[in-house]
Amino acid sequence: MKLSPRLISTIPVLFMLLVATTGIGPVTVEARTCETSSQLFNGPCLSTTNCANVCHNEGFPDGDCRGFRRRCLCSRPC
Template sequence: MKLSLRLISAILLSFMLLTSTVMGPVKVEARVCETRSQKFKGPCVSENNCANVCQTEGFPDGDCNGILRRCYCNSPC
């Protein structure tokens, strides 16, 4: 029994539609640029404190990074 090209095409199209609705849309995130904080002093222990200092420097967010636990301010590139 030979499957027709139309039947194979219909099955393939149905499969593609099903998988695209199950997987959902692809979320693309913007790149983030990091700059070491100029005002933060000492080792970075609190992420919230780092973020607050970065906001005073004009950045939207900040994180503690690295072995020496420095405060780095984040901004979209």
């Protein structure tokens, strides 16, 4: 059986298409992070640890001082 040049050139194209659509390789998925201003934190946020503790008391897993105004922002996965 003799293979035609057209068939020979189609095989690599189909292989590349198969590899591209099956997603061979590691797939990483990152969760989004939702942030909101702390309701209980007063004054400028100077300590990230203090901000995180206040956010934890509000039911958030983490908190961070951000921005020019140094506000305490609580964060959690969405």
